[in-house]
Amino acid sequence: xxxxxxxxxxxxxxxxxxxxxxxxxxxxxxxxxxxxxxxxxxxxxxxxxxxxxxxxxxxxxxxxxxxxxxxxxxxxxxxxxxxxxxxxxxxxxxxxxxxxxxxxxxxxxxxxxxxxxxxxxxxxxxxxxxxxxxxxxxxxxxxxxxxxxxxxxxxxxxxxxxxxxxxxxxxxxxxxxxxxxxxxxxxxxxx
Amino acid sequence: xxxxxxxxxxxxxxxxxxxxxxxxxxxxxxxxxxxxxxxxxxxxxxxxxxxxxxxxxxxxxxxxxxxxxxxxxxxxxxxxxxxxxxxxxxxxxxxxxxxxxxxxxxxxxxxxxxxxxxxxxxxxxxxxxxxxxxxxxxxxxxxxxxxxxxxxxxxxxxxxxxxxxxxxxxxxxxxxxxxxxxxxxxxxxxxxxxxxxxxxxxxxxxxxxxxxxxxxxxxxxxxxxxxxxxxxxxxxxxxxxxxxxxxxxxxxxxxxxxxxxxxxxxxxxxxxxxxxxxxxxxxxxxxxxxxxxxxxxxxxxxxxxxxxxxxxxxxxxxxxxxxxxxxxxxxxxxxxxxxxxxxxxxxxxxxxxxxxxxxxxxxxxxxxxxxxxxxxxxxxxxxxxxxxxxxxxxxxxxxxxxxxxxxxxxxxxxxxxxxxxxxxxxxxxxxxxxxxxxxxxxxxxxxxxxxxxxxxxxxxxxxxxxxxxxxxxxxxxxxxxxxxxxxxxxxxxxxxxxxxxxxxxxxxxxxxxxxxxxxxxxxxxxxxxxxxxxxxxxxxxxxxxxxxxxxxxxxxxxxxxxxxxxxxx
Numbered sequence: 001x002x003x004x005x006x007x008x009x010x011x012x013x014x015x016x017x018x019x020x021x022x023x024x025x026x027x028x029x030x031x032x033x034x035x036x037x038x039x040x041x042x043x044x045x046x047x048x049x050x051x052x053x054x055x056x057x058x059x060x061x062x063x064x065x066x067x068x069x070x071x072x073x074x075x076x077x078x079x080x081x082x083x084x085x086x087x088x089x090x091x092x093x094x095x096x097x098x099x100x101x102x103x104x105x106x107x108x109x110x111x112x113x114x115x116x117x118x119x120x121x122x123x124x125x126x127x128x129x130x131x132x133x134x135x136x137x138x139x140x141x142x143x144x145x146x147x148x149x150x151x152x153x154x155x156x157x158x159x160x161x162x163x164x165x166x167x168x169x170x171x172x173x174x175x176x177x178x179x180x181x182x183x184x185x186x187x188x189x190x191x
Numbered sequence: 192x193x194x195x196x197x198x199x200x201x202x203x204x205x206x207x208x209x210x211x212x213x214x215x216x217x218x219x220x221x222x223x224x225x226x227x228x229x230x231x232x233x234x235x236x237x238x239x240x241x242x243x244x245x246x247x248x249x250x251x252x253x254x255x256x257x258x259x260x261x262x263x264x265x266x267x268x269x270x271x272x273x274x275x276x277x278x279x280x281x282x283x284x285x286x287x288x289x290x291x292x293x294x295x296x297x298x299x300x301x302x303x304x305x306x307x308x309x310x311x312x313x314x315x316x317x318x319x320x321x322x323x324x325x326x327x328x329x330x331x332x333x334x335x336x337x338x339x340x341x342x343x344x345x346x347x348x349x350x351x352x353x354x355x356x357x358x359x360x361x362x363x364x365x366x367x368x369x370x371x372x373x374x375x376x377x378x379x380x381x382x383x384x385x386x387x388x389x390x391x392x393x394x395x396x397x398x399x400x401x402x403x404x405x406x407x408x409x410x411x412x413x414x415x416x417x418x419x420x421x422x423x424x425x426x427x428x429x430x431x432x433x434x435x436x437x438x439x440x441x442x443x444x445x446x447x448x449x450x451x452x453x454x455x456x457x458x459x460x461x462x463x464x465x466x467x468x469x470x471x472x473x474x475x476x477x478x479x480x481x482x483x484x485x486x487x488x489x490x491x492x493x494x495x496x497x498x499x500x501x502x503x504x505x506x507x508x509x510x511x512x513x514x515x516x517x518x519x520x521x522x523x524x525x526x527x528x529x530x531x532x533x534x535x536x537x538x539x540x541x542x543x544x545x546x547x548x549x550x551x552x553x554x555x556x557x558x559x560x561x562x563x564x565x566x567x568x569x570x571x572x573x574x575x576x577x578x579x580x581x582x583x584x585x586x587x588x589x590x591x592x593x594x595x596x597x598x599x600x601x602x603x604x605x606x607x608x609x610x611x612x613x614x615x616x617x618x619x620x621x622x623x624x625x626x627x628x629x630x631x632x633x634x635x636x637x638x639x640x641x642x643x644x645x646x647x648x649x650x651x652x653x654x655x656x657x658x659x660x661x662x663x664x665x666x667x668x669x670x671x672x673x674x675x676x677x678x679x680x681x682x683x684x685x686x687x688x689x690x691x692x693x694x695x696x697x698x699x700x701x702x703x704x705x706x707x708x709x710x711x712x713x714x715x716x717x718x719x720x721x722x723x724x725x726x727x728x729x730x731x732x733x734x735x736x737x738x739x740x741x742x743x744x745x746x747x748x749x750x751x752x753x754x755x756x757x758x759x760x
Contacts, residue, residue: 057601064601073257080261118597125596151593151604158252164605169250170423171554176378178553180609189609190589191553 034072036079039087045094048109049074052097053150055117062164065154073153074146086145093142100129100139121147165190199491204230204455205755207477207492209462209507212309214724214740215498216440216448217352221748222496223453227755230455230490231448234482234499235305237458238284238312240441244431246280254279273689274302276313281429284312294633296648300688301502307458308441309500310691313429316405316437317735318358319561319580320349320369324568325732328621332576335530335624336700338729339710342369348742356438356741357414359422359558360403368400368563368734374408376401377558381550382585382612387560389673397565397669399583404558405438405738417443426555437557459483461640465495465511465520465720473719474520480640494719494751494760498744501725505531505630505696506645508707508722521707521714527697529629531649532731534692535579535620537683538659540666542675544585544612551587551609559584562616564733566661575657579620580733581666588613614675618662621733622687623654624695649687692736694728712747719760721747 030043041049053074054066065071078090098109101120105112112120123129124143131137154160161167166187180189205227208218215231222229237243251257258278265272268288277285286303293301304310323342329335346369353372361376379387379401387399406422407414414420419435419442428437435442448454459482466489468475476491497504505528511520519527559582566578588610592603628649636644663680670678687693700706703715712727714720723744725736754760 056596057604058597060598060601062601062605076255077259080263081256081259083262114597121596151600152257155604156252156257158250160605161250161252167251169248169427170425172423174377174424174552174554174556176380176383176552176556178551180549180551186606188553189551189587190607 032075034075036075038084039075039079039091041075041091044110046071046075048098049094049146051110051112052117052146055114056121056147056150057154058114063159065150068154068157068159070150070153070157073157074149077149077153078145082145086141089136089138089141090145091142092136093138093140094146096132096137096139097124097142099132104129202476202489203491204228205492206230206494206496206751207232207490208496208498209477210234210309210498210500210503210724211307211440211445211456212304212498212500212724213311213314213440213737214744215309215496216311216444217741217744218496218498218721218723218748219440219448219454219456220444221745222752223448223451225748225752226453227494227752228453228455229448230457230492231445232460232462232477232479232490233307233309233456233458234461235307235309235458237456238306238308238431238441240431240435240439240446241433244433245283247427247430247433249280249430270300271302273300273685274691276429280427281313284429284431291638292636292644294636294644294646296646297650298686299647299649300686301647301693302688302691303500303503307445307456308439311439311737312431312441314439314691314737315735316428316557317559317561318353318356318360318371318403318405318738319563319734320371320403321345321732321734321739322367322369324367324564325730325734328577328732329730332571334576335730336698336702336705339699339701339706344710345739345742345746348746349738352738352741352745354411355413355417356405356443356738357407357411357419358403358738359406359408361401363398363400365398365400365563367565367568371403373403374406374411377404377406377408377556379560380552380585381547382544382614383560383583385547386583386585386614386669386673390669393669393672394565396568398563400561400563402558402561402582406557407436417447419443422557424555424557426557428557461642462499462507463487463510463640463642464507465497466491467511467513467515467520467717469513469515474717480642482640485640493755494721496744496748496751497720497722497726498724501531501693501696501728502630502645502647504722504724504726506632506642508697508726509630509632510642516716520720521697521716523716524704524706526626526705527707528631529626529696530624530698530729531628531630531647531693531695532622532624532728533649533687533694534690534731534733535622535651535655535658536617536690537620537651537685538618538662539681539683540616540663540670540678541681542614542670542678543588544614544673544675546674547612548609564621566665573657573661575654575661576623577621577654577658578733579618579658579662581616581618581662583614583616585612585614587611614670616666618659619690619733619735620655620658620662621731623652624698624730625652630696647688651687692725692731694725694731694736697722697726698729699727700729711750712743713750721751723747
């Protein structure tokens with residue numbers, strides 16, 4: 001992988017900077033900002049996924065998933081590292097989730113609050129969302145990789161690796177025995 | 192006519208080195224330093240130190256899939272995908288399955304690196320010396336043939352290559368694992384040191400030591416001269432090191448050879464065969480096919496070093512046929528390609544330890560601990576021949592909860608804690624070279640350069656099965672005596688090859704009737720051809736082999752040049 005290509009794919013080069021289209025109009029059919037090879041994802045679906053990821057991992061005193069573009073990592077991983085069946089179910093499950101939250105809240109998915117999404121995720125995890133009357137139930141086939149990849153993307157992000165965990169590419173040395181106590185901070189115990 | 196003479200002159204060197212990996216790099220360095228105009232042929236592309244390490248300074252989050260290989264690549268490359276280091280940061284240094292097919296008569300995962308530097312960019316950098324117990328093995332235990340050398344013959348050459356390469360280690364004083372010219376050792380963790388003590392208390396002949404590895408832990412003038420600095424413990428070695436902290440041909444021997452002004456490096460040069468001249472009774476040169484244009488060119492030299500990596504060296508010698516050598520260069524004995532072997536890396540034992548909860552480590556250690564062979568060392572004492580060395584390491588587990596949704600989930604994942612110590616070991620078993628284990632030219636299939644595909648046929652045997660069982664039992668027992676809990680044993684049943692320690696086929700020996708090379712790594716029947724890579728190995732022992740290839744190469748180059756000066760070659 002050429003460094004430049006890799007950076008480009010991550011949107012870290014100025015020309016490819018990711019600006020999320022804050023377009024919530026259902027009529028405007030937009031394309032996803034992340035370049036995908038296999039998945040067919042619209043701009044609306046990408047935004048929806050960003051909203052969901054941000055509900056799963058919200059902004060607190062540290063950035064949330066949306067600010068760190070974690071939904072793009074989720075899509076990139078699903079696009080490149082999963083088989084066709086998993087991809088199909090993921091996309092079908094995304095649509096199913098969208099319909100299910102509309103059914104649950106009576107609101108458009110785009111208008112649901114983070115709290116509503118969080119309650120919805122809780123329902124999914126508790127198995128409380130009924131399977132669709134017709135067709136396959138792909139909700140878990142979407143939710144499980146979505147959750148897992150969001151967490152992985154978040155923990156591996158530059159912000160979290162450097163600011164929270166103190167990752168150093170060049171530690172300079174290795175110390176075999178480091179004494180720690182209960183109050184040792186994260187950067188010490190993960191060094 | 193004149194043009195032909197000019198072309199021949201232009202293509203004539205004092206020496207030709209085939210391959211630029213860990214042993215070819217050493218051949219290049221030694222021969223050029225001794226004043227020989229040397230042509231170094233590499234079948235792959237050029238990889239220049241620093242310049243051609245595209246991922247070396249990439250942060251983990253800069254990789255599109257955080258290091259994981261895309262599924263399409265994995266599916267298209269089932270063999271190389273099994274290698275632990277075939278990830279987004281180093282995949283460009285590995286041969287892809289379809290680019291270079293081979294025939295698996297029996298399952299064999301052939302892991303290759305076709306570029307200047309070869310696999311020296313990718314190796315695990317463990318550098319343990321052989322002892323006399325290893326060189327005496329075949330004669331004592333009645334397999335293969337007797338090694339034509341003993342430890343005393345190679346001891347000074349180990350020292351010679353260690354000083355230049357930079358080997359970190361501790362002088363442990365263990366007979367089965369001779370000490371070398373060491374830079375300061377890397378540190379052990381609390382539980383590794385504890386295990387070392389417990390094993391010493393319980394067994395008089397078993398030792399836990401920190402691995403000896405090709406990392407500069409204290410820069411000496413010779414390393415500064417190479418432009419190599421102290422290892423910074425990035426533990427990202429497989430990308431190529433911007434500090435030259437570990438030894439590779441690219442960082443060390445190749446640029447060193449280049450600076451002599453005597454080296455001509457020709458990448459993209461696939462060597463088809465060695466040319467043998469019946470009148471002269473010697474090899475005169477090599478036929479090279481340009482990897483890209485497929486044009487054939489001949490190059491000539493007084494001596495030829497074959498360092499194409501063990502299996503490809505066999506392929507090249509087998510493909511070098513003439514009236515004198517209809518079955519491959521130097522193959523009067525008929526053993527060329529036979530008696531190949533590998534290291535048995537199938538087994539692992541993991542465990543946990545609850546003590547020392549107030550200790551951890553800081554930084555990364557691109558190295559592990561090592562358990563030198565303790566079975567059948569002084570005498571035969573088990574129901575299997577030979578023995579195994581083992582890797583060992585102990586680090587704290589990092590635990591985190593993935594429960595919750597929203598702020599709760601975030602709080603959980605951002606606040607990991609240290610769990611129990613996680614303890615692990617892997618086996619490195621000696622396998623016995625047998626006549627039935629062989630590589631040969633496939634009769635029908637050829638590669639894109641018109642060279643027959645290599646057919647590989649080797650497998651585990653009953654001795655290996657017994658050894659796996661013993662390793663699992665003994666390490667489990669050692670763990671128990673140290674109070675480790677949750678002891679789990681694994682046998683991956685992985686195919687040979689994934690150890691990346693394939694050896695033999697052109698073995699050394701005293702008798703030309705049963706071996707291909709003499710005690711100077713010289714082809715018995717064609718004295719100006721030297722083979723100093725893994726193909727020369729008469730037996731495998733348990734140590735990671737690269738250091739021994741380096742020492743063999745430096746020793747053979749010294750001998751070759753002395754012979755040339757004495758007009759014996």
